[in-house]
Every structure is written in structure tokens, then in C-alpha cells.
Amino acid sequence: MYQxxxxxxxFVRARAAQHRxxxxxxxxxxxxxxxxxxxxxxxxxxxxxxxxMLRVAVPYGEISAPQLHVLATIARxxxxxxxxxxxxxxxxxxxxxxxxxxxxxxxxxFTTRQNVQYNWIPLSKSAEVMDLLAxxxxxxxxxxxxxxxxxxxxxxxxxxxxxxxxPRPYAELIRQWSTLHPEFAFLPRKFKIxxxxxxxxxxxxxxxxxxxxxxxxxxxxxxxxxxxxxxxGRTPVVGSQIRAFLPWNQIMNYLEAVVRVYNRWGRRxxxxxxxxxxxxxxxxxxxxxxxxxxxxxxxxxxxxxHTIAQAEFDRINACFVSPALDLPSMTDEWLAKAEADISxxxxxxxxxxxxxxxxxxxxxxxxxxxxxxxxxxxGQAPGDATADQLDAAAALVRxxxxxxxxxxxxxxxxxxxxxxxQLHALWLEAKALGLAQxxxxxxxxxxxxxxxxxxxLANARSLPLAAAITERYQDLDELNxxxxxxxxxxxCINSCGHHHSGHIGILGVDxxxxxWYQITLGGSDxxxxxxxxxxxxxxxPSFSSFEVPDVIEAILNTYKELRQxxxxxxxxxxxxxRRVGQDPFKSAANGARHPTEAHTT
Numbered sequence: 001m002y003q004x005x006x007x008x009x010x011f012v013r014a015r016a017a018q019h020r021x022x023x024x025x026x027x028x029x030x031x032x033x034x035x036x037x038x039x040x041x042x043x044x045x046x047x048x049x050x051x052x053m054l055r056v057a058v059p060y061g062e063i064s065a066p067q068l069h070v071l072a073t074i075a076r077x078x079x080x081x082x083x084x085x086x087x088x089x090x091x092x093x094x095x096x097x098x099x100x101x102x103x104x105x106x107x108x109x110f111t112t113r114q115n116v117q118y119n120w121i122p123l124s125k126s127a128e129v130m131d132l133l134a135x136x137x138x139x140x141x142x143x144x145x146x147x148x149x150x151x152x153x154x155x156x157x158x159x160x161x162x163x164x165x166x167p168r169p170y171a172e173l174i175r176q177w178s179t180l181h182p183e184f185a186f187l188p189r190k191f192k193i194x195x196x197x198x199x200x201x202x203x204x205x206x207x208x209x210x211x212x213x214x215x216x217x218x219x220x221x222x223x224x225x226x227x228x229x230x231x232x233g234r235t236p237v238v239g240s241q242i243r244a245f246l247p248w249n250q251i252m253n254y255l256e257a258v259v260r261v262y263n264r265w266g267r268r269x270x271x272x273x274x275x276x277x278x279x280x281x282x283x284x285x286x287x288x289x290x291x292x293x294x295x296x297x298x299x300x301x302x303x304x305x306h307t308i309a310q311a312e313f314d315r316i317n318a319c320f321v322s323p324a325l326d327l328p329s330m331t332d333e334w335l336a337k338a339e340a341d342i343s344x345x346x347x348x349x350x351x352x353x354x355x356x357x358x359x360x361x362x363x364x365x366x367x368x369x370x371x372x373x374x375x376x377x378x379g380q381a382p383g384d385a386t387a388d389q390l391d392a393a394a395a396l397v398r399x400x401x402x403x404x405x406x407x408x409x410x411x412x413x414x415x416x417x418x419x420x421x422q423l424h425a426l427w428l429e430a431k432a433l434g435l436a437q438x439x440x441x442x443x444x445x446x447x448x449x450x451x452x453x454x455x456x457l458a459n460a461r462s463l464p465l466a467a468a469i470t471e472r473y474q475d476l477d478e479l480n481x482x483x484x485x486x487x488x489x490x491x492c493i494n495s496c497g498h499h500h501s502g503h504i505g506i507l508g509v510d511x512x513x514x515x516w517y518q519i520t521l522g523g524s525d526x527x528x529x530x531x532x533x534x535x536x537x538x539x540x541p542s543f544s545s546f547e548v549p550d551v552i553e554a555i556l557n558t559y560k561e562l563r564q565x566x567x568x569x570x571x572x573x574x575x576x577x578r579r580v581g582q583d584p585f586k587s588a589a590n591g592a593r594h595p596t597e598a599h600t601t
Contacts, residue, residue, distance in 0.1 A: 001062040001404045002172055003319050004137040015141055016134040019043045020127035027124070042147075042185075044140020045126055049456040050089040051081050052126070054118045055143035056133060060153040060171040060195075061114035061406040065398040067136045068405065071116055072390035075108050078129055079387075081120040103453060108390055110375060110383040112447055112498055113192070114152050114407040115143060119454045141179060146187045148178035148259070152194045154202040155408040158320070159370055159416045161362050165214040165222050167197035169317045170251065173308060176316075177252050184259055188266030189274035191259065192231075201526040204409060206230050206238045206533030207501060209276045210258060215245065222248045228258055228291075229280030232495035236535035237277040242288050249313070250299075252306040257295035261287065323402030323417050330367045338367075338421040345424045352427055354438035354476060360423065367420055371401075373413045373430055374437040374445065378470055381463045382448040383411030392433045400426045410447055412440065441529075442479045443487050443556075444470050447498055451491025451508060452515070458491035460508025460515035460545075465489055468549045482556060484529050485573045500535040501525040503574045504555065509542055516542035519551060521585055522577050530574055537582060539589045547594050554592035555585050 004012075019040075026036040044055040056071070081089075090103055109117045121129060133139055142149060151171045158166045174193060178184065184191070196203040197214040205211025211227035224246045230239030246254055262276045265283070280287050298306065328334055346353035361370040373393060376382050385393065393413055397405045400422055401415035408414050413435075418426060430436035439445045446469065449455070451462030466489055473479055488502030492509075499505030505520035523536030543551050556573075562580050563571040577585065 001064060001320065001323075002059070002168070003321050005319065009134075009137055012137055012139050012141075013134045015043065015139055016127070016130040019130050023123070023127050038145065040123070040126070041144040042142065043130065044143035045123065046144060047123075047456075048119065048454055049452070049458075050085060050092075050454070051120050052123050053454070054121050054126070054129065054140060055111070056116045056118075056138055056140055057143050057150050058115050058138075058407050059175050060151055060157065060168055061155055061408065062168070063405050063407055064136070065394040065403045065405070067138055068390050068394035068397060070132060070136045070138065071108050072387045072394065074118065074121070074129055074132060075106050075385075075390060076387035078121045078125050079106050079108075079118045081105060081122070086120075104381075104384070107380075107384050107386045109381070109450065110385065110407050110411045110413065112409055112411060112496070113150055114155075114409065115150055116407065117450075119450065144190075145185075146189050146191075147185055148181065148187075148191045148193065151175055151178070152192075152203060152208075152409065154196045154198055155406045155414045156202065156361065156370055156416070157197060157406075159363050159365075159368070160198045160202075161364055162199040163197050163364070164199060164216055165197040166320075167195045167212075167214055168320055169313065170197075170212075170214070170248070171195050172316050172319070173252065173313070174255070177255070177306075184263065187259070187263055188268050189271070189276075191262070191276065193255075200528045201533075202409070204498075204501065204525040204533065206526050207232060207498070208239065210255065211239045212251070214248075217245055224248065224251055224254075226254065226258075229277045229287075230533075231275050231277040232498060232500045232535075233275065234272055234493050235277065235281070236495070236500040237281055238533045238535070239277075240280060242291065249308040249310075252308060253298050253303060254291075254295055256306055257291050257298055260294055261290050265290075323404055325368075325402055325417060325419070327367055327419065328421075330365075335366055335420070341421065342423060351431070351436075351438065351476075352424065354480070355427055355436055356423070358438040358440045358442065359436070363416075369418050369420055369423060371415045371418045371423070371426060372408065372440045373415065373435040374439055375412050375435070376439060376445050376470065377434055377437055378467075378474070381450070382446055382466055385413075389433065389435070393435065396426065396429055396433075396435075399429075410440075410445060412445070438476065439479060441484050443473050443482055443485045444479060446470075446487040446489060447502070448489040449491050449496035451489075451497075455491060455496075457494055458508060459493075459510035460491050460517060462489045462491040462497055462506075462508060465506060465517070465545065465548055469552060472549055472553070481570075482560075483570060483572050486523070486525065486530060488523075498525070499523070501533065502536060503530065503577070504552065505536045506548065511542065515545055517545065517548050518542050519548075519555075519589060521555070521582060522574070524574065529572060531578075539582070539586050543589075543593065547592065550592040550594075551589045554588040558584050558588040 046053040194203040194208040195212040213225040226243035227239030402417040406414040448466040452458035489506040490497035490499040501523045507518040519539040520536030524530035526533040
């Protein structure tokens with residue numbers, strides 16, 4: 001993973017010191033609340049429904065064992081609210097009929113943008129937390145505010161068998177270019193970039209303000225396919241291709257042009273129309289033309305400033321140090337024995353066999369595998385990890401993955417450097433910790449935002465629905481029979497749970513102060529199994545919280561009735577849906593309504 005330079009380390013420590021100074025001035029009354037707000041936001045400190053929320057940056061998802069240990073310490077020592085505050089929040093939640101409250105403390109939360117969040121740290125302790133993060137080169141810089149946010153990428157970057165180019169050095173270049181960029185600190189709205197270097201899009205690039213796919217042209221030259229104007233929220237839009245091939249060393253110049261034009265013409269008079277997707281949708285080719293004009297002017301005036309020199313790329317690339325792996329001499333005989341041993345253990349234990357199929361991914365190095373630890377289990381919200389679980393995960397990462405892990409887009413943790421002959425030992429350890437559920441890619445490996453349990457913007461709660469579906473579908477035979485399903489839940493139209501891209505999506509809506517839920521079907525984030533990125537379509541009028549689990553079950557039962565065999569297997573849910581259309585599923589959903597419930601559109 002990327003090794004921070006001394007400049008990087010000093011920069012992070014300086015930001016922590018700046019935050020401490022700003023906090024103390026605010027506490028002393030020398031900064032008003034309005035003056036302090038943009039300062040804390042620039043370091044990732046929000047104020048949510050009940051308490052502050054900290055978002056810690058994990059650039060392109062790479063995280064080390066020492067960093068996980070520090071995150072565990074923060075969860076244990078700082079993510080604890082005042083008892084009176086927690087009691088007040090619990091009492092408020094108890095007044096909402098139909099869904100049990102999901103309030104918990106002393107944990108971290110893996111997000112869809114490969115970051116980590118906390119929901120209960122008092123602002124009075126924020127400087128201590130920032131200092132602690134800085135000891136392991138972590139921070140919250142630009143995890144909030146109308147700026148360029150954390151660049152995300154494929155969790156398998158650098159190890160994927162289908163990788164064309166490793167995107168991590170380019171993601172790091174984007175991080176350094178965008179951090180505290182003086183021109184882009186106050187954009188019309190937040191700005192998100194995703195990058196992938198593989199043939200399969202595991203970074204959902206079509207759903208970002210800018211999506212970058214690394215490609216090679218006929219001459220073998222490296223470049224970028226550039227998408228612009230993607231996003232979810234009230235107006236889900238898949239990004240449009242603005243460049244089919246951009247030479248790799250021009251990416252900073254081109255991003256500069258893309259963001260300058262957005263900064264110039266993006267709307268600031270309407271929060272809901274401020275994202276670049278609205279500008280691109282409204283202006284179309286005119287926006288594209290102006291970006292091209294701006295790009296050419298940049299090349300003419302100061303192209304040398306942003307054009308990536310080979311020496312600079314080599315410097316950044318050299319910071320991605322391959323882990324020191326204790327690998328045996330990788331002979332054909334060693335590989336054959338390691339694979340045979342796995343087959344023997346899988347034959348003995350069906351749970352291990354399922355884990356190998358669902359949670360273990362092939363690696364560029366035949367002697368290694370990438371392994372996903374599942375943070376989707378009964379009793380905890382999707383992506384949540386207690387202090388003890390973070391410590392335990394750090395120990396697994398140190399023992400089995402050369403000290404490196406990745407936070408995934410689907411709110412899990414991936415170990416990218418696991419020896420083939422240590423898979424069974426890792427499974428035993430992970431199983432004892434409750435992190436070896438063989439459900440990756442299945443229904444219960446759902447994405448869910450914190451929703452109304454924590455977020456002040458949410459119309460409804462996400463976590464109790466996630467818990468209800470998880471509890472209902474615990475039979476592994478049933479989950480495997482249902483097969484691959486992307487199931488996403490958002491508590492409001494801001495779509496932090498990415499409901500638009502779910503094969504099955506749930507959106508919380510408000511009606512007369514009550515929680516209701518829309519169901520969408522047919523969305524995709526762009527992976528091979530799902531097809532091109534596309535937003536799902538709403539099934540019909542909203543459902544009550546009581547009805548949603550039955551509605552989901554009815555939809556899945558309809559799928560099982562209609563699916564057909566294909567290539568020696570059943571059709572996946574998304575394949576059946578696209579073949580037969582929405583109508584049978586709409587009928588099934590409406591048939592699952594409770595007759596005593598009054599419904600809303």
C-alpha cells in the first residue's frame with residue numbers, strides 16, 4: 001500500500017493542530033457557530049441527529065493493521081455519548097411506531113465510499129481524536145463540504161486478475177492534486193471521483209461526478225475513458241462519456257478543466273440542482289465543448305504545471321510498496337498440493353466450501369488469494385464494526401494479509417494478500433470472530449445507510465429493515481438458491497445507501513410524519529453480473545415498515561417461479577427481471593400489502 005512521505009505526515013499533523021486551534025477558539029467564543037462550521041466540516045466533523053459524526057478518510061480504501069487498531073481505540077475510548085444524550089435519543093426513537101431503534105455506541109462504520117464513520121464522538125474530544133488519527137497518517141480532510149471528496153477505486157486494485165492497469169498511483173495523484181485545491185474548496189456542491197483499472201467495473205464509476213476507467217489503445221498506450229455527470233439523489237443519472245481515450249499524463253489537466261467549468265456554471269441557487277449531473281444534463285454538448293476549450297487553454301497556458309511527468313509518476317508509484325510476503329518457492333507441485341488441501345477441507349466442511357466460493361477471489365499471483373470478511377450479520381448494522389471487532393480484524397490483517405486490508409464499496413473488509421495454503425486457518429479465525437459469513441454477493445450482503453437512526457436528513461430508518469431482512473434470510477441453502485442479488489437501502493432521497501443501483505432497492509420516504517418505503521427494481525452499478533449501470537424503477541405506491549419484509553419475500557418468490565436455467569445454472573434475479581419485465585413483480589408486491597394499512601404514493 002501507499003507509504004506516506006515525511007511531507008505527507010507533516011501535512012496531516014499540521015491539519016490536526018489547526019483543528020485543535022480552531023476548536024479551542026470556538027469553545028472560547030472567539031469563533032461563532034457559523035464561523036466554526038465550515039472549518040470542522042473541512043476536517044470531516046458533522047453534527048447529525050443526536051451527536052457529531054466523524055468521517056475518517058481512507059484514500060482509495062487502503063488501510064493497514066496499525067490504522068485499524070487506532071480506529072478500534074477511537075471506537076472504544078471516544079465513541080461514547082453522554083448517558084443522558086443516549087437516553088434522550090433512545091426515547092425519541094421509541095416513539096416511532098413500527099421499527100425497533102438501532103442505536104449503538106463504541107463502533108466504527110464502513111461506508112460505500114471506502115471511509116470509516118463514527119456517530120457519537122463529542123466535539124469537545126475531536127482534537128484528541130484528530131491527533132490520534134495523525135499518529136497513523138489518517139485524517140478527515142475533505143470528507144465533507146463542497147469540495148473534491150475521497151477518490152474511490154476497485155477494492156481489488158493491484159491484485160485483480162482482470163486488471164489492465166493498477167489505478168492506485170493515479171488515485172494518489174488525484175488525492176494530492178485535489179487536497180486543499182484553492183480553486184475547488186467551495187464548489188457548487190460536493191464532487192466525487194471513482195477510478196478503476198480493470199475490465200470489470202467494481203468501482204461503480206458511472207454513478208460518480210467523474211468516472212475514470214483505465215484502458216489501453218491499439219498501440220498499447222495507457223489512457224483513460226472519462227465519464228462525467230453521474231450521480232444518484234433526487235435525479236439519478238448515469239455518467240456520459242466525454243472522452244473515449246485520454247493519455248494518462250493529461251488526467252490532471254483534464255480534471256482541472258472538468259471542474260473549472262462546473263465551478264463556473266454549476267448552480268448555487270438551488271441545493272437540489274447543484275450537482276454536476278444537473279449541469280451536464282441541461283447543457284449536454286455545450287458543456288462538453290466548453291470543457292474541451294478549457295482543456296486546450298490549460299495546455300497552452302500552464303500545461304506543464306499539471307501534465308504528469310514520467311519521473312513524478314515513478315516517484316508516486318514507488319511509494320506503493322509491495323508487502324514482504326513469506327512465500328514458498330511457487331512450484332507446480334506446491335500449488336497442486338495447496339489446492340488439494342483446500343479441496344479436502346472443503347469436502348469435510350460445507351461452511352468452509354461455501355466460504356471459498358463466496359468470499360475468496362482469485363489473485364494475480366497464483367499462490368495468493370483476496371478474501372472478503374463479511375460485516376453483514378445478525379445483531380449489527382451493515383458495515384458496523386465494534387472496537388473489539390476492529391482490533392480482531394487488525395490481527396487477522398497482520399497475520400494473514402501482510403498488514404494490509406481494503407474497505408470495500410459494499411461495506412466489508414478485504415484482505416488482498418492471503419496465502420493459498422493459509423485460507424483454512426484464516427477461515428477458522430474469522431469464523432470464531434463471526435466474520436466468515438459466506439454471503440458475499442448474496443441477499444444479506446446488503447448496502448444500507450445509517451438512515452433516520454442517526455442522520456438528520458433521513459426521512460425514514462434503514463437499519464431496522466436491514467435487520468428484518470437479515471433475520472428472515474439466514475438459511476444458507478436458501479440464500480445460495482436465490483443467488484447473486486444487489487440489495488440496497490437508503491433512508492432518504494440523498495441515496496447514501498445507493499438504492500438506485502440495487503437489483504432491489506428500498507427508499508425511505510416521509511408521509512404525514514410517518515415512515516414509508518418505496519421499492520425499486522432493476523438497478524445496476526455496472527458489474528458484469530448486473531450489466532451496464534442503470535437506475536431501478538419504482539414498483540408502485542409506498543409500503544409501510546410492517547409490509548416491506550413480506551413484499552421482498554413476495555418479489556423473491558416470484559423470481560423463483562419465473563427463473564429459467566441458463567448455462568448450467570438458474571438465471572440470476574436481475575436476468576429474470578429483465579427478461580419478463582416488472583409487471584409480475586409489481587403484482588406480487590401489491591399482493592403482499594396488509595389490508596389494514598393506508599398507503600401513499
